[in-house]
Amino acid sequence: MGDQIEKVIEVKNVKKIYRMGSEKIFAVDDVSFEILKGEFCCLLGTSGSGKSTLLNLMAGIEKLTGGQIIIKSKKIHRMNENSLARFRQRYLGFVFQSYNLMGSMTALENVEFPLVFKRVKANKRKKMARDMLIKVGLGSRLSHKPKEMSGGQQQRVGIARAFVANPEIVFADEPTGNLDTKTAMEVMKLIKIIAKENNQTIVMVTHDKRLADFADRTIHILDGRIQDIELKRNRDKKEIINESITIDNEEEVKTENEPQGNIKIIENNVIDNKFEIEKTEGIEVISDKEMDEKNWGSKAIPDEQAENEVAASDTLEGMKDVDAII
Numbered sequence: 078m079g080d081q082i083e084k085v086i087e088v089k090n091v092k093k094i095y096r097m098g099s100e101k102i103f104a105v106d107d108v109s110f111e112i113l114k115g116e117f118c119c120l121l122g123t124s125g126s127g128k129s130t131l132l133n134l135m136a137g138i139e140k141l142t143g144g145q146i147i148i149k150s151k152k153i154h155r156m157n158e159n160s161l162a163r164f165r166q167r168y169l170g171f172v173f174q175s176y177n178l179m180g181s182m183t184a185l186e187n188v189e190f191p192l193v194f195k196r197v198k199a200n201k202r203k204k205m206a207r208d209m210l211i212k213v214g215l216g217s218r219l220s221h222k223p224k225e226m227s228g229g230q231q232q233r234v235g236i237a238r239a240f241v242a243n244p245e246i247v248f249a250d251e252p253t254g255n256l257d258t259k260t261a262m263e264v265m266k267l268i269k270i271i272a273k274e275n276n277q278t279i280v281m282v283t284h285d286k287r288l289a290d291f292a293d294r295t296i297h298i299l300d301g302r303i304q305d306i307e308l309k310r311n312r313d314k315k316e317i318i319n320e321s322i323t324i325d326n327e328e329e330v331k332t333e334n335e336p337q338g339n340i341k342i343i344e345n346n347v348i349d350n351k352f353e354i355e356k357t358e359g360i361e362v363i364s365d366k367e368m369d370e371k372n373w374g375s376k377a378i379p380d381e382q383a384e385n386e387v388a389a390s391d392t393l394e395g396m397k398d399v400d401a402i403i
Contacts, residue, residue, distance in 0.1 A: 091144035119292035127301035170239035229260035
């Protein structure tokens with residue numbers, strides 16, 4: 078039957094229950110699905126649907142009440158905090174809605190930051206960070222701090238930071254939530270292009286159906302349960318869900334590992350039809366002038382919390398200490 082694509086993430090009968098007095102709140106209720114290597118998966122739902130809780134469970138930030146989460150053949154739910162930290166460092170990247178940049182660091186230092194913990198030598202990590210910032214169109218903003226950049230530019234720094242260590246999986250939690258529509262589409266194109274070039278897996282949470290058009294697999298979530306799963310495939314391909322089911326032309330099927338809702342196959346890649354992507358060396362580049370004209374200061378970005386500022390200051394000193402060691 079040919080080579081099968083690797084299942085990089087498996088979610089099996091996952092539950093997350095919170096208690097409020099004698100009442101049980103099922104934030105995630107018996108959810109099962111899988112994500113393939115190189116796939117762009119969108120968890121789509123309204124506020125309170127359980128999508129962000131599910132993402133936190135997959136990242137090991139929250140603990141399961143029941144079920145299993147397996148990433149890269151590792152049972153995330155059984156790992157202790159130290160093991161989870163090492164696992165995230167090795168395999169995962171994160172893009173946040175609020176950017177989560179260190180306010181006292183420049184763009185270059187923010188992107189360089191995760192490489193410190195991977196013990197990459199100073200000269201190499203500066204080059205890696207600089208190359209990634211150039212790739213996302215911020216080559217002239219290397220020394221700028223977050224307050225000196227627009228929201229779109231800050232999120233590009235966040236994307237560069239998430240991808241600089243070439244993680245196999247990137248989790249994105251409402252990555253365009255603080256951006257205007259045009260900038261949001263540019264950011265989404267950027268994420269998709271970089272991931273496609275490196276065959277990286279993306280798991281994104283959003284409430285915006287327009288952003289779901291970028292995904293290969295969209296999982297609709299409501300009240301902690303899966304309602305539907307949509308798969309978007311190219312017209313000239315037949316995709317195998319399991320050995321007994323071949324999918325083509327709008328056929329609705331259910332699989333052993335996806336008991337909730339229906340799987341709906343959508344022909345063609347919607348992103349190619351709706352949004353044209355211009356590439357320069359494989360990536361869309363927005364000039365600094367264009368970025369300056371976009372939404373400058375349209376949303377006030379609060380100062381980083383004091384503890385983050387202290388951490389940033391300590392880390393800058395720590396960089397020197399690490400350099401001395403390695």
